[in-house]
Amino acid sequence: MNLYDIIFYLFAAVTLVSATFVVFTKNVIYAAYNLLLTLFGIAGLYILLGADFIGIVQLIIYVGGILILLLFGVMLTNKITDVQIKTGVLQVIPASVAVGMLAGILILIMTNMSWRDFGLSTPDKTIGGLGTLLMNEYIIIFELLGMLLLIALIGAANIARK
Amino acid sequence: MKQYISNIYSALITVFIGMKITFKHLFTPAVTIQYPDVRVALPGRVRNRLYVNMDDCIGCDQCARACPVSCIAIETVKSLPGEDLGKTSNGKKKALWVTKFDIDIAKCCYCQLCVFPCPTECIYMTDVYEFSEFEREKLVYSFTTLSKNEAIEKKQNFEKFEAEKAAQKAAPKPPAPETPSTNPQ
Amino acid sequence: MIIFEYLADLFGAIPAAFISGILPIAFVVPYALFAVYWERKVSAHMQDRLGPMRTGWHGYLQTIADILKLIQKEDIVATAVDKPLFNLAPILVFAGSYAAFAAIPFSSAYIGANVDLGMLYIIAVSGLVVAGILMAGWASNNKYSLIGAVRSAAQIVSYEIPTVIVILTLFSIVGTLNLYELSEIQSSNIFNWMIFGGNVIGWKKIVLIPLMFAAFIIIYLTTLAEVNRTPFDIPEAESELVAGYHTEYSGMKFAMFFLAEYANMFAVSAIVATLFLGGYHSPFGYLGNLLGISWLVPVEQFFWFTFKGLGFVTVQMWLRWTLPRLRVDQLMTVCWKYLIPLSFVIFLLVSLLMVL
Ligand code: SF4
Ligand code: SF4
Numbered sequence: 001m002n003l004y005d006i007i008f009y010l011f012a013a014v015t016l017v018s019a020t021f022v023v024f025t026k027n028v029i030y031a032a033y034n035l036l037l038t039l040f041g042i043a044g045l046y047i048l049l050g051a052d053f054i055g056i057v058q059l060i061i062y063v064g065g066i067l068i069l070l071l072f073g074v075m076l077t078n079k080i081t082d083v084q085i086k087t088g089v090l091q092v093i094p095a096s097v098a099v100g101m102l103a104g105i106l107i108l109i110m111t112n113m114s115w116r117d118f119g120l121s122t123p124d125k126t127i128g129g130l131g132t133l134l135m136n137e138y139i140i141i142f143e144l145l146g147m148l149l150l151i152a153l154i155g156a157a158n159i160a161r162k
Numbered sequence: 163m164k165q166y167i168s169n170i171y172s173a174l175i176t177v178f179i180g181m182k183i184t185f186k187h188l189f190t191p192a193v194t195i196q197y198p199d200v201r202v203a204l205p206g207r208v209r210n211r212l213y214v215n216m217d218d219c220i221g222c223d224q225c226a227r228a229c230p231v232s233c234i235a236i237e238t239v240k241s242l243p244g245e246d247l248g249k250t251s252n253g254k255k256k257a258l259w260v261t262k263f264d265i266d267i268a269k270c271c272y273c274q275l276c277v278f279p280c281p282t283e284c285i286y287m288t289d290v291y292e293f294s295e296f297e298r299e300k301l302v303y304s305f306t307t308l309s310k311n312e313a314i315e316k317k318q319n320f321e322k323f324e325a326e327k328a329a330q331k332a333a334p335k336p337p338a339p340e341t342p343s344t345n346p347q
Numbered sequence: 348m349i350i351f352e353y354l355a356d357l358f359g360a361i362p363a364a365f366i367s368g369i370l371p372i373a374f375v376v377p378y379a380l381f382a383v384y385w386e387r388k389v390s391a392h393m394q395d396r397l398g399p400m401r402t403g404w405h406g407y408l409q410t411i412a413d414i415l416k417l418i419q420k421e422d423i424v425a426t427a428v429d430k431p432l433f434n435l436a437p438i439l440v441f442a443g444s445y446a447a448f449a450a451i452p453f454s455s456a457y458i459g460a461n462v463d464l465g466m467l468y469i470i471a472v473s474g475l476v477v478a479g480i481l482m483a484g485w486a487s488n489n490k491y492s493l494i495g496a497v498r499s500a501a502q503i504v505s506y507e508i509p510t511v512i513v514i515l516t517l518f519s520i521v522g523t524l525n526l527y528e529l530s531e532i533q534s535s536n537i538f539n540w541m542i543f544g545g546n547v548i549g550w551k552k553i554v555l556i557p558l559m560f561a562a563f564i565i566i567y568l569t570t571l572a573e574v575n576r577t578p579f580d581i582p583e584a585e586s587e588l589v590a591g592y593h594t595e596y597s598g599m600k601f602a603m604f605f606l607a608e609y610a611n612m613f614a615v616s617a618i619v620a621t622l623f624l625g626g627y628h629s630p631f632g633y634l635g636n637l638l639g640i641s642w643l644v645p646v647e648q649f650f651w652f653t654f655k656g657l658g659f660v661t662v663q664m665w666l667r668w669t670l671p672r673l674r675v676d677q678l679m680t681v682c683w684k685y686l687i688p689l690s691f692v693i694f695l696l697v698s699l700l701m702v703l
Contacts, residue, residue: 003361029485033432036478043471056464056471064474064507068481068500075485076497125463127524170685174564180669184393194397 008048015041032071039063053126209272210291212265214305218250218284221258225276225285233269234276237262239316242323250282260306261313267293268301350457368459371448379609380410382657386664393668420598428595429486436483437596437603443475444611451617452527453652454627456645465526466514469618470507473573476611477503480582480592483604487595495591499575499582502678506572506579509686513566516694517622519701520545520555526618530626540625551700558700562693563623565686567659570615572682574608577667581675616659617652627652 018037025031039062046055134142195202221238238258241247247256277286295301308316350370354363384399384407391398399406424433447469449459462468477500484496518524520541521532532546533539539546542563544555572579575591583591593604620626627648635643673681 029429029432033478033482052462052464053467056467059471059474060467063478064471065504068474068477068504071478071481071485072497072500075481075493127464170689177666177670181665184665184669187395188389188392190395192392192397193395194400196397196400 004048008045011041011044011048014038015045028074029071032067032074035070036063036067039067051126053130204289204291208289208291209274209287211267211288211293212270212276212303213286213288214263214265215284215286216260216263216305216307217248218252218282219260219263219305220250220254220256220282221260221263222281224279224281228275228279230273230275231269231271233266235262235264235266236260239313239320241316242319250284252282254282259308259313259316261308261316263305264302265305266302268298367457368449370457371445371453371459374453375445375448375610375613376606378613378653378657379606380414382609382612382660383410383413383605385657385661386667389661389664390668393665414602417598417602422598422600423595425488425595427488429488432482432486433595434600436479436486437600437607439479439482440476441479441603441607441610443472443477443479444607444614446472446475447614447618448610450526451614451621452530452626454645454648455530457649458527461525461527464524466518466524466529466618466622469614470511470514473503473507476607483596484592487592489595491588491590492592492594495582495584495588495594498675499592502575502579502582503573505679505682506569506686509565509682509690510569510573512687512690512694513562513569514622516562516690516697517541519694519698520547526621526626530621530628533625534628537625537630540623540628542623551703554700555697558693558697559623561689562697563619565690565693566622567619567662568681569686570619571663571666572678574611574615574663576612576663578670578673579678580667580672581678584672612660612663613656616663617656619659620652620655624655 015038018034018041021034022031022038025034039058043055043058043063046052046058221236223236223238226232226234226236237260239261241257241259247259249255272287274287277283293301306313351363351367354366357363358366387409388398388406399409402408402412424430450462450465450468452458452461480499480503481496484492484494484499487493517529521529523529523532529541533541537543542556542559544552544559547555575582582588583593588594593601596604629647629651633644633647635641635647
C-alpha cells in the first residue's frame with residue numbers, strides 16, 4: 001500500500017461516512033455540512049485521479065456556490081419562521097425502488113466497463129486541452145448549457161419580481 | 163450613463179481625499195498624555211482627596227454636620243482642667259481630645275461642603291487623586307493623632323473625672339471646658 | 348521549491364512535504380501578531396493618538412500579552428449553542444484561510460504546492476471560509492451572529508464574481524493559472540508587472556496599462572470586501588451587530604477567528620501583489636545577483652514579497668480608518684451595478700486586445 005492508496009482510502013472514507021450522515025441525520029444543517037465533506041472528498045478523489053480542474057471546479061461550484069446558497073436558505077427560514085426543519089422518512093417504497101434501480105445500473109456499468117490502467121502519474125496540465133475541446137468539439141453542448149443556465153436565470157428573476 | 167461615470171469618479175476621488183486627510187494625521191503629533199508618566203496640570207480649585215491637619219482641628223464637628231453623605235465620623239472627649247492641648251495656628255484654644263476622626267473617602271462626593279464651615283481651616287482638599295485600594299476598608303482614613311490606647315485612656319480619664327465630680331457635688335465647681343466660639347469661614 | 352528539494356534531500360519526500368506544508372504557519376502567526384499591533388498603531392496615529400505604549404518599547408509586546416490573556420480566558424460555550432458546529436467553525440474558518448497559503452509563492456525558493464491551477468484553487472478553498480462563517484453564525488444561536496454570518500456570506504459570494512472576472516482577465520493575458528509561473532513572467536523589470544501590462548509588448552501594452560489599473564482597483568476593492576474589512580465590514584458591524592458571527596466566541600476560539608481574519612488579509616494582499624505587482628520580484632534587481640551570492644536572491648525575494656503584502660495590508664488599515672461603513676444596499680449597489688459590469692467591460696476589452 002503506497003501513499004496514493006492511503007490518500008485514496010482516506011478520501012473515500014471521508015466521502016462515504018459523510019454521505020451516510022447526509023442520508024441518516026435528521027437535522028438539515030448537519031446534512032448540509034456533511035454534504036460539504038462529501039463534496040470535498042469527491043473533489044479530492046478527482047484530483048487524485050489527475051482531473052485537477054474538475055476537482056477544483058467541483059469545490060468552487062458546489063461548496064462555494066450551491067452549498068452556501070442551500071445553507072443560506074435553510075438558516076434564514078429556520079430562524080425567522082421558528083419552524084424546526086427536520087427531515088423525515090416518506091415514500092419508502094418508490095424511493096427504494098428508484099435507488100435500487102440506480103444502484104443496479106451503476107454496478108452493471110462498473111463491472112462491464114473495460115477500465116484502463118494509467119498507472120501513477122502526476123497530472124499534466126489539463127485546462128489547456130479541456131478548453132480547446134470545449135471550444136471545438138463540444139461547442140454546441142457547451143453553448144446549449146449556457147443557454148439553459150441563462151433561461152434558468154431569467155426564470156428565477158421573473159419569479160423573484162412577482 | 164453620465165451619472166454613472168460621475169458616480170465612479172466621485173467615489174474614487176472622495177476616497178482619495180479621505181485617505182489624504184488620514185495620511186496627514188498620521189504625522190500630526192499625538193494628543194495623548196501618557197498619564198502615569200506625564201500628568202496634566204490641575205486647575206487651581208480642583209477637589210480631590212481630603213486632608214485634615216489634626217494640629218489645628220478643635221473637634222467642633224461642624225464638618226461632619228455639613229457633609230451631605232455623612233462620611234465624616236468624629237468623636238471627641240472633653241479635656242480635663244489641667245490638660246493643655248495647645249493652640250491652633252490661628253490662635254484658638256483646643257479643648258477637646260479628638261479620639262476619632264474618620265473620613266470614609268469611598269463615600270465622599272467631593273462636594274467640598276465640609277471645607278467651608280471649619281473654623282480653623284484645617285480640613286481641605288489636596289491635589290492627590292490617585293488613591294485606589296484593593297479593599298474598601300482601606301478607604302476609611304483615620305486622621306486622629308491619638309493612638310487607640312491613648313483614646314481609651316482619655317475616655318477613662320474623663321469618666322473618672324466625671325465620677326469624681328459627681329461624688330463631690332457640693333464642692334466648688336471645677337471650671338468646665340468651654341468650646342470656643344465657632345467662626346464660620 | 349528549492350526549500351522543498353533541500354528538505355526532501357534531508358528527510359525524504361513525504362516528511363518534506365509535511366514540513367513545507369507547515370512552514371507558512373511559522374510565517375502567519377508572527378505576522379498576525381505583528382499585524383494586530385501594526386493596525387493599532389496605524390489607527391492610533393491616524394486619530395492623533397499613540398496606541399499601546401506600555402508593554403515593552405512603544406508597546407511592541409502588546410499583542411503577545413493579549414494572546415497570553417486570550418489563552419488563559421475561560422472558553423465559554425453557551426448552553427443554547429449547537430456544540431459540534433460551534434466548536435468546529437473556528438477551525439474551519441482558519442483552515443480555509445490557511446489553505447490559501449499553499450498556492451502562494453513566497454519567493455522563488457518556496458511555494459507550498461506548485462499546482463497548475465493555483466489561483467483557481469485559492470478561489471475554491473476560500474469557499475470554506477464562507478461555510479465556516481455561516482456555521483459559526485448559525486451554531487451560535489444568536490440573532491446578531493446569524494445576521495452577521497448571512498450578510499458575510501452574501502457579501503463574499505457577490506464579491507467573488509468581480510474578483511474571478513478580473514483574475515480571468517489577467518489569465519487571458521498570460522495564459523496560465525499557476526501563480527509561480529505568473530510571478531516568473533513578471534520578473535526582471537518593473538514594466539513587466541501585470542499592472543503595466545505584463546510581458547505584452549508594443550502598442551498593446553500602452554492600451555493595457557489603464558485597463559490594468561482599473562482592474563487592479565476593482566480587485567483591490569473586491570478582496571477588501573471578501574475579507575470583511577471596512578468599508579465593507581457590515582458582517583462585523585460593531586455598532587449594530589455587536590461583533591457579527593463571532594459574538595459568542597471567547598478565549599482561544601475567538602483568537603482563531605482573529606488569526607484567520609488577519610491571515611486572510613495577508614493572503615488577499617499577497618494574491619493582489621502576485622497578480623499585479625510582480626509577486627516576489629524586486630522592482631530594482633537583486634543585491635545577491637550583484638554580489639554573486641546566489642542564496643541571497645530568494646531571501647531578498649521573500650523580503651519584497653512580505654513588503655508588498657504588508658504594504659497592502661497597511662493600505663487596508665488605512666482605508667479602514669478613513670471610510671465609514673457602507674449600508675447593505677450600497678454594498679450590493681457597488682458590487683452589482685459598478686464592479687461587475689466594469690470588470691466585464693475590462694474583460695471584454697482585454698480579450699479583444701489579446702485576440703487582435
Ligand atoms: S467633600 Fe463633601 S462629601 Fe466629602 S467629606 Fe466633605 S462634605 Fe462630605
Ligand atoms: S470643622 Fe474643622 S475644626 Fe471642626 S471638626 Fe471639622 S476639621 Fe476639626
